[in-house]
Amino acid sequence: MARLIPQYRGIKVKPYMRYMSYYLFSFLFILFLTPVGVYSYYYLDLLKMMDKMSMISVGTGLFLAFFVSWYLTWFLQEANPLFNKLDRLKRMSKFLYENGYVYEKRKKSNKKTKTKYRFPKVYVKQGKYDLSVSFEMAGGKFQKKFKDIGGELEDTFFMDFMEKTDDPRFKIYKLAYSAFLSRITVKDVIWNKDKGIKLMDGYYWDFINDPHLLVAGGTGGGKTVLLRSILRCLAEIGVCDICDPKRADFVTMSDLSAFEGRIAFEKADIIEKFENAVTIMFARYDFVRNEMKRLGHKDMKKFYDYGLEPYFFVCDEYNALMSSLSYQEREIVDNAFTQYILLGRQVGCNAIIAMQKPSADDLPTKIRSNMMHHISVGRLDDGGYVMMFGDENRNKEFRFIKYLAGRRVYGRGYSAVFGEVAREFYSPLLPKNFSFYDAFEKINRHENPFDPTENQEVSKAILKDESLREFVEKTSENELLKGSVGFDFDDEMEEMENMSIGDLAKKTGFSFGKIKNLIDMIEKDNYMTFSREDEKVVLNDSDAVVLESLLTQKDEFEGSWKELLLNYFKGE
Secondary structure, three states, rough: OOOOOOOOOEEEOOOOHHHHHHHHHHHHHHHHHHHHHHHHHOOHHHHHHHOOOHHHHHHHHHHHHHHHHHHHHHHHHHOOOHHHHHHHHHHHHHHHHHHHHHEEEEEEEOOOOEEEEEOOOOOEEEEOOOEEEEOOOOOOOOOHHHHHOOOHHHHOOOOOEEEEEEOOOOOEEEEEEHHHHOOOOOOHEEEHHHEEEEEOOOOEEEEOOOOOOOEEEEOOOHHHHHHHHHHHHOOOEEEEEEEOOOOOHHHHOOOOOOOOOOEEEHHHHHHHHHHHHHHHHHHHOOOHHHHHHHOHHHOOOOOHHHHOEEEEEOOHHHHHHHOOOHHHHHHHHHHHHOOOOOOOOHHHHEEEEEEEOOOOOOOOOOHHHHOEEEEEEEEOOOOHHHHHOOHHHOOOOOOOEEEEOEOOOOOEEEEEEOOOOOOEEOOOOOOOOOOOOHHHOOOOOOOOOOOOOOOOOOHHHHHHHHHHHHHHHHEEEEEOHHHOOOOOHHHHHOOOOEEEEHHHHHHOOHHHHHHHHHHHHHHHOOOOEEEEEEEEEEEEEHHHHHHHHHHHHHOOOOOOOHHHHHHHHHHO
């Protein structure tokens, strides 16, 4: 059905708007100049006589009129919502003019040439929390440039670019004023079944449709408060298993009812937790399979349709954990975690990984891209932001704001579903006198009948059930896993872009000879065997990670190569 009423797109941007500040200043100056003019009129005779006091009075009045007009022009555009809007129109007009997005028409009259300026159709629509800029796409000469202008708008308005949409005639860019206005407290972090975990006003982590959460942030960035806030909510709706390799943030929770026996600190216990999470996942698949038979379902429904509560596997300080593992231990963790991430969604198994800086060595691309929701708090370097938010945000300007309204700001960062444009984010505020320990203490324990450590009827032998593996393969949404649901499927799940020693040398900056000698040492001591084609070594991504890691470590390792290899592969 045709639209009967034209869509309102906002105010059309025109060339004269770039002078908005001057117009405002002129109006205010004339306003404040009026009393000076009245005074001058009544004391005109004295002024003609060059009366000293009258001259000083008029001069002071002129100065005050100028200064107050200038100050109010600045202040109103900064603090008043109405004048804020006028200032944004001015900025948009100035942006179009200064960057040449303008049509010029010259007209001669009386031997003089006048130039008339006209902009293409650009509209600015301003809401309470966001701004939309619409560019007409009607075959104009600027059309191509308007297709990817979001980053420039972000800089122009000092706002956060949210999304780009299209309609038949316009390309629309949406920007947010300040996410700070949407910040909530820890107590406001609640679960809504339809929307997910509330993280800010109007912003949620929907773990059902966008499973697995990756959190990155340095010390003091607000990561701990964010994690605890989320855990407080999650523990009320399901079971949370936690790994804390640094004994940093969750030590005090280990004796509480909701978390007793569910927090691991020692390396061996943490590795077991990773393996145990896979067992829990397969046990839940087994339960769903039986329920489908009982209910006569041919297709698998959502996990909650079978009465399952969500399960959350949480690992803090993931970088620290991976750096402490030997090669064999890392293999166990990587294998278990990969299965969990790629298969868990269907049965309500989610992961939350927190780390100081996302690293390809610790978290391969395939795992990182399957953790659908990403949040950074504090400050990351450019590489860290690309790791977190992907190539879609490579040209986005990630700002670090230390002070807001004159006060130090904590917990600021960015958030996005992987593959989408990142938006400004603020972790929940910690209310005065609020105690996480007291809040966690009030949470009732949720039983986990699928955990072999809590239910003796569940056995790790379930992982060897061939019929169950076939069922998982059949129901899994992840096509990458078809035919590869076993415990040992690294080859199928890693990105297998083979490279030569020379390719790795170019990528890492280490010499060909150094890499070749390292490969020879590894194979000589039977730690690994590398593939070969035409008698030349061929490296996959996993091989490259191992070699680069060893070469990097050797620069800081005081012992011999033999000692380093023994430590890396066997943890001795």
